[in-house]
Amino acid sequence: EAQVTQNPRYLITVTGKKLTVTCSQNMNHEYMSWYRQDPGLGLRQIYYSMNVEVTDKGDVPEGYKVSRKEKRNFPLILESPSPNQTSLYFCASSNIPPGANVLTFGAGSRLTVL
């Protein structure tokens, strides 16, 4: 089944404790991206990647890092999480260009930073 898999689905952590949210897709998509969703703010893009070793900032990249060492994986790294990063996170992938293709989203990862 074609899908985007995120892990963990739920996570509670404390301020400053580094964490990584993994994202993997099995559709051989070039484009991968991360979003955060907060009440009343819709989906905001954090980072995106056009292919292996090619990443770029979205609208809200502060406090996040990403890497794209393999085509199928695009982990989101929070080096020093803070409470304002408490949010619902989604990973998505597509063929390029993403605006002219269909994004496939993961099920989401709900992160709470205490």
Added chain:
Amino acid sequence: LAKTTQPISMDSYEGQEVNITCSHNNIATNDYITWYQQFPSQGPRFIIQGYKTKVTNEVASLFIPADRKSSTLSLPRVSLSDTAVYYCLVGGTGPGGAGNKLTFGGGTRVLVKP
């Protein structure tokens, strides 16, 4: 990047047709218009995509006027299960890869009542 504006919410009743209009005044020549549906605690999923005129699939229709500065998603005969948030996304290749950075609008919360 084409900024999109949608109504925040709308209510409807089972069996009625729901029309959601998205404004995108600065849409670029090579931009496509894509609509996504999101249920609570799930990732958005693709509904329909178009470039101009009218597109219809098994779940919705998309109407795009000649100037392409807006688009209307039409959901025929909605049921309770169509209660969700609907997002309009405008994007394409963009000059210099600008279309790869995606900006979703705030979404429209549709409530279908019995």
